[in-house]
Amino acid sequence: MNPLAVLLPDGKRLHLQHGPIDLILEAWGDAREVAAAYRQATTAFADVLPALVRELPVLRSPLSREAGERQGGGPQGPVAQRMRVACEPYAAEFITPMAAVAGAVADHVLAAMLAGRDLAKAYVNDGGDIAFHLAPGERLTCGVVGNLRSPAIDGTVTLTADMPVRGIATSGAATKGSGGRSFSFGIADAVTVLAENAAAADAAATIIANAVDLPGHRAIQRLPASEIDPDSDLGERPVTVKVGKLFESEIRAALKAGAVKGEALRQAGLIFGAVLLLRGHHLVCSNDIRLLRAA
Amino acid sequence: MSGMDHDPVASTDAPEESALAAARAKSDDIVTCDACPVLCRIRLGKTGACDRYGNIGGKLARMDPFVVAQRTIDQEGRMVPFMEGKWDGALVPGPNSFITGIGAGTTYPDYKPAPFIVSSKIDGVDMVTVVTEGIFSYCGVKVKIDTDRYVGPEQAAVRVKGEQVGHVTTAEYGSQMLAIGGVRHLTGGSKKEGVIACDTMLTLCNKGAVEMSVDGGATLTVQGGRPPVINGAAEERMRVGCGSATIGIFAKQWHGHADEVIVVDDHITGVLTEHQAGRFLDMRPAGIRVRGRKSTPGRYFQVANPGTGWGGTDITEPLGIIEKIDPKTAWPGLRLLMVSTTGEHAAWFVLDGDLKPQPAEMPAAISIVVERIGENCEPALCTVLFMAGAGGSLRAGVTENPVRLTRSVREAITRVTSGGAPVYVWPGGGITYMVDVTTMPDNAFGYVPTPAIVGPIEFTMSRADYLALGGHGDFIRPVESIRGVERVKTIPWTPAHPWPLTPQIGAGR
Numbered sequence: 001m002n003p004l005a006v007l008l009p010d011g012k013r014l015h016l017q018h019g020p021i022d023l024i025l026e027a028w029g030d031a032r033e034v035a036a037a038y039r040q041a042t043t044a045f046a047d048v049l050p051a052l053v054r055e056l057p058v059l060r061s062p063l064s065r066e067a068g069e070r071q072g073g074g075p076q077g078p079v080a081q082r083m084r085v086a087c088e089p090y091a092a093e094f095i096t097p098m099a100a101v102a103g104a105v106a107d108h109v110l111a112a113m114l115a116g117r118d119l120a121k122a123y124v125n126d127g128g129d130i131a132f133h134l135a136p137g138e139r140l141t142c143g144v145v146g147n148l149r150s151p152a153i154d155g156t157v158t159l160t161a162d163m164p165v166r167g168i169a170t171s172g173a174a175t176k177g178s179g180g181r182s183f184s185f186g187i188a189d190a191v192t193v194l195a196e197n198a199a200a201a202d203a204a205a206t207i208i209a210n211a212v213d214l215p216g217h218r219a220i221q222r223l224p225a226s227e228i229d230p231d232s233d234l235g236e237r238p239v240t241v242k243v244g245k246l247f248e249s250e251i252r253a254a255l256k257a258g259a260v261k262g263e264a265l266r267q268a269g270l271i272f273g274a275v276l277l278l279r280g281h282h283l284v285c286s287n288d289i290r291l292l293r294a295a
Numbered sequence: 296m297s298g299m300d301h302d303p304v305a306s307t308d309a310p311e312e313s314a315l316a317a318a319r320a321k322s323d324d325i326v327t328c329d330a331c332p333v334l335c336r337i338r339l340g341k342t343g344a345c346d347r348y349g350n351i352g353g354k355l356a357r358m359d360p361f362v363v364a365q366r367t368i369d370q371e372g373r374m375v376p377f378m379e380g381k382w383d384g385a386l387v388p389g390p391n392s393f394i395t396g397i398g399a400g401t402t403y404p405d406y407k408p409a410p411f412i413v414s415s416k417i418d419g420v421d422m423v424t425v426v427t428e429g430i431f432s433y434c435g436v437k438v439k440i441d442t443d444r445y446v447g448p449e450q451a452a453v454r455v456k457g458e459q460v461g462h463v464t465t466a467e468y469g470s471q472m473l474a475i476g477g478v479r480h481l482t483g484g485s486k487k488e489g490v491i492a493c494d495t496m497l498t499l500c501n502k503g504a505v506e507m508s509v510d511g512g513a514t515l516t517v518q519g520g521r522p523p524v525i526n527g528a529a530e531e532r533m534r535v536g537c538g539s540a541t542i543g544i545f546a547k548q549w550h551g552h553a554d555e556v557i558v559v560d561d562h563i564t565g566v567l568t569e570h571q572a573g574r575f576l577d578m579r580p581a582g583i584r585v586r587g588r589k590s591t592p593g594r595y596f597q598v599a600n601p602g603t604g605w606g607g608t609d610i611t612e613p614l615g616i617i618e619k620i621d622p623k624t625a626w627p628g629l630r631l632l633m634v635s636t637t638g639e640h641a642a643w644f645v646l647d648g649d650l651k652p653q654p655a656e657m658p659a660a661i662s663i664v665v666e667r668i669g670e671n672c673e674p675a676l677c678t679v680l681f682m683a684g685a686g687g688s689l690r691a692g693v694t695e696n697p698v699r700l701t702r703s704v705r706e707a708i709t710r711v712t713s714g715g716a717p718v719y720v721w722p723g724g725g726i727t728y729m730v731d732v733t734t735m736p737d738n739a740f741g742y743v744p745t746p747a748i749v750g751p752i753e754f755t756m757s758r759a760d761y762l763a764l765g766g767h768g769d770f771i772r773p774v775e776s777i778r779g780v781e782r783v784k785t786i787p788w789t790p791a792h793p794w795p796l797t798p799q800i801g802a803g804r
Contacts (some may be wrong), residue, residue: 019331
């Protein structure tokens, strides 16, 4: 099917869909500027999926600095390059550029919609991975949903233009068949990350969610990713498919393991903050009082 | 959708042949989805990256079935029962198939023609059916519960899992009414409220049971076409009316054959000679006082405790509700009938010389009326009506000039059905319709996470009328071509429904 672009019934938000990519975007500003921004986004969106598909084999391969240099810079497409840049800080551990695909698409479409336009604020939401723009003085309020099976706003985060945050992404248990589309090595219900762009947030959320884990725990069922999806970029690596009963001390221990990772990323300047959720418990990695209060 | 092979619009991103061949090469139980360029290879029982397509039994399938209702006709042209076991699964093309909107998919908000515009020849007239699935934010469910039991005050909140999903609305005769869902609960409240309201509507519309509670009232289990369960007890028969109403209905028929009639009822017990109906007939007061709290003359609350005995009380011996018999008013030989509101229980007494009621054989003139009470009781049911409006954009999927479709429906040129079932279209603007969900095929409804309900809707008219109202003529496909749609599921036509393809007689032209 061809890419779809339709204005949602509220007359304000634009829905872009192509294959597995669903974007909801919205811009605030002069009506003509908004209309032009939506046209630019739609135009840029048309080639997003075809371009990614052309480079799928390399995007599904584990990233390593040496391999990237050998192949002469790795992936070529604009979205693919955003994916690579976002994942490079984690090249020492296992990661493929696919870890940042959703965020990178959001960043790419947002950039296209902003080019030459004068907008007060705008966002591109790619299935929960969000890239946004805030002109000075503007703010954006985001809700955090911990459990997709009974969705409710568990907390809100208000992002202001003075914060160095333009991307937000969530990774976790929402895997195939339970509301999401990807796999995790960890057991987090959700890890939401704030970073300078959506691709960086997406990659970091994947890494932190992988770290929320209780290795070898008998209540955690794992299967090789390829047994579920033969083309998974994770290959034979065991991914979490089911988490049974956990004691409160175990929940805290798993969250702590993730938070240690998150804190390391924050101190390395890779992220601004993270909220980790598991079975009704949460931990926050941040030194920003506004974020701590929100959680 | 997997029917794209037949779509007259060529897809610009059809996968390249070489890519497709390579992806298909290493398959065992894996299917390759060609709905988009990702070319997901999907394992048995799993879905692709988008979750819209999956591998069902080794074949690529849209994840929701597309339902074709089929009528079977014998040689005399009569409808014959559909034998599910003997059916070979093949779709018989032609006028005996009616394509429903169930699983048709939607092009919401309908910037392009509806998913299926099919034609079939009926009685020499080329009929066109436009089938689609509407995504309805503006929709609700009206529930009628046959019971006189108190479910809760009018306007009280109806809750499911603690969230308000509707309210108690104006009671109707012998029934309590609930209004469930609607746009305010779907999108006007919290996310959780919307999700539970959507889930409640979806379950009710797909003929499932929902447990709900009314603020300041009862707990209910509601399921279309099934008796209601109120505070844990299943309602079986509708009473002919409360005790007082029963007196009102049958007073004239008892007059002259009985001197007093007491209709035992847990809600309102009626006493004929004190009741307005008895006075109207100039009946002599009998002086028999029943227990309980007097409401208005001849009408008593709480004559006993609720139970499974007479008239929903715990009474098994009816004389137990008589408090006293006034010797100044009653007389020896007074004929007394005691009966329940369903006619299931009845006893005949005559007062002896000490004014004590003595059991006696019931006269024929009385037993006929007692039987008539039973005859007038109907089985208690819940009925679920889905109500929604086909808005501007949905109509655009049918015609380039949406208002003409509205007019055409109004003038009865176009027939509207929902999953093949007849609907009631409200007068006034728009195409706002109601449909009894129990007349629709199973699992006819779906949802989108907006949240909103997805329901099937079909518009049927002659080809000439379709073209006249600005229909998407280029997109009409013969009904036979639906055979190529892999996820087609054939179901028997409900013989009681008017066949939508029969041209409407007296269509307002």
